[in-house]
Amino acid sequence: MFRIALDAMGGDHAPDPNVQGAIEAIAQSEELHVTLVGDQELLESKLAEAGGGDGRITVAAADGVVGMHEKPTVALRAKPNCSIARCWQMMAAREADAVVSAGNTGAVVAAGLRTRLFLKGVKRPGIAVTLPNLKGKSVLIDVGANPAAQPRHLFQYAVMGSIYAREILGIESPRIGLMNIGSEEGKGNELYRDTHTHLSNSPLKDSYVGNVEGRGLYQGDADVLICEGFVGNVVLKVSEGMAEFMMKTVGGAIMGALDVERDKAGQVLHELTQKYRYQESGGAPLLGIDGSCIICHGSSDSHSVRNALKMAFELKAHHINSQIVDHLATAAIAAE
Amino acid sequence: MFRIALDAMGGDHAPDPNVQGAIEAIAQSEELHVTLVGDQELLESKLAEAGGGDGRITVAAADGVVGMHEKPTVALRAKPNCSIARCWQMMAAREADAVVSAGNTGAVVAAGLRTRLFLKGVKRPGIAVTLPNLKGKSVLIDVGANPAAQPRHLFQYAVMGSIYAREILGIESPRIGLMNIGSEEGKGNELYRDTHTHLSNSPLKDSYVGNVEGRGLYQGDADVLICEGFVGNVVLKVSEGMAEFMMKTVGGAIMGALDVERDKAGQVLHELTQKYRYQESGGAPLLGIDGSCIICHGSSDSHSVRNALKMAFELKAHHINSQIVDHLATAAIAAE
Numbered sequence: 001m002f003r004i005a006l007d008a009m010g011g012d013h014a015p016d017p018n019v020q021g022a023i024e025a026i027a028q029s030e031e032l033h034v035t036l037v038g039d040q041e042l043l044e045s046k047l048a049e050a051g052g053g054d055g056r057i058t059v060a061a062a063d064g065v066v067g068m069h070e071k072p073t074v075a076l077r078a079k080p081n082c083s084i085a086r087c088w089q090m091m092a093a094r095e096a097d098a099v100v101s102a103g104n105t106g107a108v109v110a111a112g113l114r115t116r117l118f119l120k121g122v123k124r125p126g127i128a129v130t131l132p133n134l135k136g137k138s139v140l141i142d143v144g145a146n147p148a149a150q151p152r153h154l155f156q157y158a159v160m161g162s163i164y165a166r167e168i169l170g171i172e173s174p175r176i177g178l179m180n181i182g183s184e185e186g187k188g189n190e191l192y193r194d195t196h197t198h199l200s201n202s203p204l205k206d207s208y209v210g211n212v213e214g215r216g217l218y219q220g221d222a223d224v225l226i227c228e229g230f231v232g233n234v235v236l237k238v239s240e241g242m243a244e245f246m247m248k249t250v251g252g253a254i255m256g257a258l259d260v261e262r263d264k265a266g267q268v269l270h271e272l273t274q275k276y277r278y279q280e281s282g283g284a285p286l287l288g289i290d291g292s293c294i295i296c297h298g299s300s301d302s303h304s305v306r307n308a309l310k311m312a313f314e315l316k317a318h319h320i321n322s323q324i325v326d327h328l329a330t331a332a333i334a335a336e
Numbered sequence: 337m338f339r340i341a342l343d344a345m346g347g348d349h350a351p352d353p354n355v356q357g358a359i360e361a362i363a364q365s366e367e368l369h370v371t372l373v374g375d376q377e378l379l380e381s382k383l384a385e386a387g388g389g390d391g392r393i394t395v396a397a398a399d400g401v402v403g404m405h406e407k408p409t410v411a412l413r414a415k416p417n418c419s420i421a422r423c424w425q426m427m428a429a430r431e432a433d434a435v436v437s438a439g440n441t442g443a444v445v446a447a448g449l450r451t452r453l454f455l456k457g458v459k460r461p462g463i464a465v466t467l468p469n470l471k472g473k474s475v476l477i478d479v480g481a482n483p484a485a486q487p488r489h490l491f492q493y494a495v496m497g498s499i500y501a502r503e504i505l506g507i508e509s510p511r512i513g514l515m516n517i518g519s520e521e522g523k524g525n526e527l528y529r530d531t532h533t534h535l536s537n538s539p540l541k542d543s544y545v546g547n548v549e550g551r552g553l554y555q556g557d558a559d560v561l562i563c564e565g566f567v568g569n570v571v572l573k574v575s576e577g578m579a580e581f582m583m584k585t586v587g588g589a590i591m592g593a594l595d596v597e598r599d600k601a602g603q604v605l606h607e608l609t610q611k612y613r614y615q616e617s618g619g620a621p622l623l624g625i626d627g628s629c630i631i632c633h634g635s636s637d638s639h640s641v642r643n644a645l646k647m648a649f650e651l652k653a654h655h656i657n658s659q660i661v662d663h664l665a666t667a668a669i670a671a672e
Contacts, residue, residue, distance in 0.1 A: 134581055215573045257600050
């Protein structure tokens with residue numbers, strides 16, 4: 001049985017999409033057990049209302065929740081037994097194999113870093129998101145877990161992102177790119193120049209395609225794009241905002257120009273909007289954790305929560321963690 | 337007469353769009369004089385072919401050009417009299433009032449910084465681009481001139497960006513936002529936290545709306561968004577890449593679904609593509625220069641070059657520089 005601690009109080013619409021997502025997930029995967037972590041009375045009543053979940057959904061009590069706009073460190077200090085902190089405590093105590101949350105991303109990460117549940121050899125975990133591009137999909141890592149990245153952290157993101165791209169996205173030989181302000185050698189600040197040198201001389205050098213400009217993210221110039229957390233977070237959110245902007249602008253112009261086929265176009269636009277919304281609200285793994293942690297978009301619906309719960313299990317099924325540990329050990333030996 | 341030194345050799349398709357753009361610009365603005373800087377023989381022949389330009393277009397000789405993928409510092413050392421270096425030398429010698437180039441952006445900036453032609457009080461010039469959003473337009477500054485931004489530089493970008501937004505975009509009271517990874521106080525790294533404190537206690541505090549997440553750029557949460565050059569450059573190029581990705585994806589889906597009104601939709605998509613392409617290839621000013629410098633997209637056509645030449649004059653006509661100097665002087669007094 002794969003046991004997931006779900007932060008049932010996290011997210012803009014909690015707890016309903018979390019309870020519902022858990023019910024959907026266990027219905028689809030026999031190996032899953034989900035613990036709804038949060039307000040015990042509320043969750044037990046929501047669970048009973050929703051049908052109960054055949055014994056593979058249980059409830060664990062937590063005190064309070066970190067709000068979406070609270071400052072993580074302050075909130076975690078004030079509410080040490082809040083839902084997300086309890087989830088991580090369960091994983092640290094080996095009572096859960098994974099943590100899933102649609103709550104305050106900063107709090108999910110901060111609560112996790114406190115447990116120091118890092119995989120052997122990992123310096124800093126990183127959040128990996130999957131984004132579409134003209135050739136398929138790529139992984140962008142880190143989008144905000146690590147505010148003080150060093151070259152060796154970015155190197156580890158390349159290792160972790162490549163394993164994730166291969167195992168989960170099915171890209172046989174992922175090409176690694178370093179997000180930078182120009183494709184030429186020597187571009188960017190010290191962090192990026194040193195990372196470029198580091199990667200060019202690492203066991204990953206044959207997969208490393210060099211610096212990639214921002215344009216390359218959506219042109220598919222690399223399958224794994226590494227960057228430090230501030231840049232990655234801004235890129236991710238600019239992308240979300242621009243997708244919305246483009247859908248509205250292009251949609252408005254098309255709908256305004258059409259007459260008899262307006263409904264057909266409307267249907268296509270609606271489906272695309274759903275598709276992009278779905279992509280952005282799917283779960284993103286915090287890679288480098290001994291266990292699994294999947295971070296969902298705050299606006300997640302039950303469908304997204306269900307997918308995140310299933311993804312936590314996927315990471316386990318594909319032995320992502322043991323592969324990360326093995327690759328980092330090999331790289332460490334090569335560097336000696 | 338407003339005299340512009342045009343880097344006639346700069347850009348993916350140089351020199352033709354530059355020569356043609358100069359001819360179009362002087363035809364539309366009686367105040368302009370353009371010097372085509374570059375290969376004298378080639379430019380004189382191109383100019384004669386194109387009709388000559390009534391004496392308000394002249395040619396000045398330069399040796400060589402910095403290629404689009406050359407490393408700026410290395411190239412400028414090897415070719416001290418290349419076209420972009422000569423343009424800046426002309427402005428430094430007061431033989432030109434403005435520099436316009438569609439060449440290697442890094443080289444345009446590097447050649448400019450060498451002349452130290454900074455406005456009084458300006459610590460570091462910054463590149464400002466204008467981007468569309470759901471409510472209108474906003475200015476993003478800096479998108480790559482300054483690789484080592486400090487809080488006082490970002491404060492100056494807020495001053496310069498606001499004046500630009502008011503005078504050129506016609507936004508009466510521009511709202512200033514700090515691009516960050518969360519809207520709450522205390523977000524981001526030291527640079528952003530210190531800049532937030534600096535702005536919150538500055539003469540701009542009433543116009544300052546605080547931290548703005550990436551999403552806010554396209555939602556129009558601020559009229560002027562300030563950030564350091566690495567982040568701004570990546571954001572700009574990710575945006576360009578994503579616009580292309582969205583137009584192709586949405587366009588393809590719409591065209592595939594339609595039948596009798598396919599041509600109508602195709603026309604709308606074509607116009608939108610032109611509109612976005614035009615926006616990205618319009619000129620971006622390097623603000624903070626004593627004179628004017630407009631940087632065009634490498635893929636600029638004659639239309640874009642013409643607009644950049646006109647914009648150089650617009651900055652002068654709106655007294656952007658004297659306003660920047662006045663505001664910085666006032667802010668410096670307030671800070672004492």
